[in-house]
Amino acid sequence: MSSRGKKNSASNGGSSILARVSSTISESPVVYHGxxxxxxxxxxAHKLLKSTGRAxxxxxxxxxxxxxxxxxxxDREQQMAELEMQQASLLGSPAAAPAMAGPQK
Known part of the structure; x- marks a missing residue:
């Protein structure tokens, strides 16, 4: 029984030491600043994510x-130009100049 009593007192003393050390560490200025x-x-990071989402x-x-x-x-204009070119080739008339070209002299 005496060995069990010593183990319990040692473990109680050990846990109180750990409790004191952990409370001392948690109150440390280094931990606070971290x-x-x-x-x-x-x-x-939250503000940056929020503003990125808005942007x-x-x-x-x-x-x-x-x-x-x-x-x-x-796209619609391109399709119309292709349709006109196709109709002109079917009718046998010469291909018309592109609509984007300026007046020829």
Whole structure:
């Protein structure tokens, strides 16, 4: 029984030492500054992610409103030009000059 009593008292003394050491470490200025730096880094990362999301939303909606209709119209114009060229070749008339070319002298 005496050996068990010594083990219990040693383990109790050991846990109290660990508790004191861990509380001393957690109150350390190094740990405090480390936690503060990690918290600041997380805050900055969150704000950066949020602003990046906003910028992506603005860029995406601007692209949809301004660029997509332009692409659709250019494609439609290209199809019309190809259709005119195809009709001209079927009718046997000479190919017309491209619409983009200026007046010829």
């Amino acid at each position: 936690k503060k730096a990690a918290s600041d880094a997380a805050t900055v 992506a939303w603005i860029a995406g909606t601007t692209f949809l409103i301004l660029v997509v209709p332009l692409i659709i119209e250019m």
